[in-house]
Amino acid sequence: MSISKKRKVSRKGLITKLDTIFSKYIRLYHYNAEAGYVECVTCKTKKLSIKDIHNGHFMSRRYYPTRWDENNCKPQCASCNTYNQGRQYLFSLHLGAELSYEVYKKSRIRKTYSNEELEALVDYYKQALDLLVSVKFKGVIP
Secondary structure, three states, X not given: OOOOOOOOOOHHHHHHHHHHHHHHHHHHHOOEOXXXXXXXXXXXXXXXXXXXXXXXXXXXXOOHHHHOOOOOEEEEOHHHHHHOOOOHHHHHXXXXXXXXXXXXXXXXXXOOOOHHHHHHHHHHHHHHHHHHHHHHOOOOOO
């Protein structure tokens, strides 16, 4: 019998994994389970499934200090997020002047995440997502 080694995930793989888990967490967190929809923060379009909405970023994902910041991320429809470059002005109105400025300042800090930090964020958001699904949705994702 051979002992199998756990394959080390690349940095790119960790970032992709974290993006996927975090996006799902944001979209489910903002899903209105009672009404059965999630609303775009910029145009107020209502979508019945989280598959029909994006995890929009006020400050671009290229800024790592805010890429996985819950204050920077809210649900957006594909039209607003992709085809209208995130409608940053309307997004900022949703956040409010003070929070928008805080997120902006945070995005400008130089930050490089280590693989260990990325793994810790993956673990944290996996647990948060599991808890959210079990409590808010009774195990069934819309």
